[in-house]
Each structure stands twice: as C-alpha cells, then as structure tokens.
C-alpha cells in the first residue's frame with residue numbers, strides 16, 4: 001500500500017550562490033543572479049517521534065554555511081560517480097568515452113580502472129559509457145556492472161571483474177542487449193535495491209515524442225526500469241516478484257537519468273528527463289510492488305502530453321519543475337538521499353539540473369505514514385551537473401561535464 005504523501009512544493013525561497021573554487025569552466029546557462037534570502041521556514045507543525053528510524057531534521061540549514069568543494073579536475077566528460085562500498089574509500093568516476101577512473105585519497109589516478117573505449121560508441125551526446133554500480137559483495141567477488149552504448153548505438157548491460165585497482169576489459173560478461181532506434185534517451189542508471197536485485201534504467205529509445213510509444217509498451221525494454229537477479233541463473237534470472245514475468249519492473253519513463261535507493265530506508269528516487277516543458281522527480285517507497293506506470297508519454301511530469309484517455313494507474317511525480325521557470329532548468333539529474341556525517345542533512349534528497357546548475361534539497365519530515373516532502377532550490381553552482389554520487393561514508397558529490405568532481409562540505 002502506498003503511503004499518503006503530503007506534497008508541499010515551495011518556490012525558490014532559499015538559494016545559496018555557492019561558487020566552488022576554482023570556478024567550473026562550463027558556462028552557466030542563463031544569467032540568473034540569486035541572492036541568499038533568510039533560511040527557509042519549513043512549516044514544522046509535525047515533530048517526528050524520536051523512535052522513528054527515519055526521523056531527521058524538520059528544516060533545512062542555511063545554504064550559506066555550505067559549499068561544493070573541488071575534489072579533482074581534468075576528467076573527460078564524467079557522467080557517473082560511484083563507490084564500491086568495499087572499505088577502501090575509493091571513488092570511481094565514469095568518463096563517457098569508455099573509461100572508469102579512480103579517485104583515491106583525493107587524487108585522480110592516471111591509470112584507468114577500466115578502459116573499454118574499443119567497444120563504446122559515443123558519437124552522440126547521450127551515447128557512451130553511461131552507468132556503473134558495484135555488486136553488494138564486490139569486496140569478495142570483484143563484480144561490477146556497466147551500461148554503455150556500442151558503436152552501432154545499441155545498449156549493453158555487462159558485468160566486469162576487478163582485481164585491485166584494475167579491471168580486465170576481457171572479463172566482460174554481457175547480460176542484456178537492447179536495440180536502440182535513435183541515438184538519444186539511452187538511460188544509463190544502475191543500482192542495487194535493498195532486495196539485492198539489480199535495477200536498470202532505460203530511456204524510451206529516443207527521437208522526440210516517443211514515436212513508437214515505447215514508454216507505454218510492455219513488449220520493449222525501452223522506457224522501463226528493469227530488475228534482474230544477478231546471483232542466480234545463467235548470467236542472471238528473473239526475480240519471482242517481477243510484475244510481468246520478464247525483466248520489466250516499471251514503465252512509462254522517458255529518460256531516467258539517474259535512479260538511486262535511499263541507503264537507510266530503501267526508497268527509490270528517480271530523475272526522469274522531460275521533453276520541452278517539465279522535469280520530474282519520482283519517488284517509490286520501499287516495499288512497493290513493481291508494475292508502476294510513471295506515465296510517459298501520456299504525461300510529461302504531471303501534465304497532459306500525448307493524446308488519449310487518462311491513465312488510471314499513473315504514478316505522478318513527487319516534484320516537477322518547468323523549463324519556463326526562472327528557477328527551473330531543462331534536464332533533470334537525479335541524485336541521492338544524504339546519509340553522511342552531517343546530521344542536518346540526514347534524509348535530504350538532492351537533485352539538480354544539467355542546464356542551469358541548480359541543486360534542490362528535498363526535505364522529508366517523517367510523520368508515520370504521512371510524510372511531508374518539500375523541495376527547495378538551494379545551490380546555484382554554475383556547473384553542468386551530469387551526475388551525483390555518494391562515497392561509502394554517505395557523503396555527497398556531483399560531477400560537472402567540464403571534468404570536475406565536487407563534494408558537499410560545511411564551511
């Protein structure tokens with residue numbers, strides 16, 4: 001049963017212009033000047049009980065007290081930042097051209113962890129090595145998973161095996177291949193859920209207006225989130241609880257550019273890139289059964305898009321923002337729920353926009369089954385935000401298309 005969610009979306013009330021040093025080289029889309037008004041006053045009428053395991057802060061801190069600190073620069077179009085959660089503290093950054101680089105002790109290692117440039121096609125902006133995640137038992141088995149497009153544009157989901165700071169390109173085991181009708185909307189996100197299954201985000205295949213209706217069509221993997229069991233079967237097996245008896249777990253997505261699970265609650269967060277008007281964040285409470293219809297292309301965000309009868313099973317976005325909004329953007333980058341060392345950020349979901357460099361903080365006030373979510377525009381970075389990431393301590397990062405990785409820190 002889905003929890004009742006009380007949605008309160010505030011306009012941009014608390015915006016901190018936080019300029020990392022050195023400044024990202026990527027141009028800032030738009031010339032919006034944001035001043036920092038007083039801290040957001042979240043209606044804190046509900047005080048979560050101390051026994052609630054998810055209980056966190058009931059209001060956001062002051063943006064001025066935080067900054068995005070440069071960790072490394074010089075990467076070539078980084079698009080994913082991941083931890084192996086193996087106790088080494090390493091961060092792994094994907095370069096779209098087909099490499100994975102290691103950040104260890106704050107330094108970017110010269111030698112790639114993985115180099116598969118020979119098989120990755122990235123002629124189009126949305127093609128390339130696009131997603132990475134590590135097996136929950138990576139420390140013992142060395143398995144990690146990637147999502148990339150081949151030279152012909154088709155998607156591959158594959159497993160590789162690592163040894164130390166190196167993964168043999170010949171260790172590839174292909175799990176799933178997906179034909180791509182157009183160069184764009186390839187998705188890319190990979191994440192292991194609290195159920196131990198691998199979730200795979202795939203876009204609708206591309207062009208515009210979902211010309212083949214892939215989002216709503218259950219006979220294609222395009223426009224879906226797949227769920228597979230990589231611990232059983234030949235390469236993988238279909239989990240018994242999958243709603244349609246195959247790999248498909250959810251549908252109605254346009255281009256889910258980043259999905260993540262809250263490492264404490266197990267809730268699923270999705271950033272689904274819109275077409276011309278609306279960017280959306282979807283939220284699925286832990287334990288929700290598969291078969292969810294996120295609505296594309298009948299809806300873009302919460303708004304009518306393609307003609308046709310209303311979908312009776314539409315799972316609407318938790319948040320959306322408009323391309324027309326001064327404080328909006330044009331391409332959402334889904335992020336993570338913060339579970340690091342700073343108590344004031346516990347349970348806050350961060351997400352951003354590639355075009356404007358804005359970062360929103362979504363506060364969740366826990367109140368039994370009636371949690372309240374409030375999204376507030378919080379940082380103006382000036383960066384082209386391609387992805388967020390968390391390290392094994394739960395600290396938050398983002399990567400810029402200009403080649404940098406930044407970390408959220410208290411000043």
Ligand SMILES: [Ca+2]
Nearest residue numbers: 182184205206
């Ligand atoms: Ca495509």
Ligand SMILES: [Ca+2]
Nearest residue numbers: 294295296301
């Ligand atoms: Ca949707």
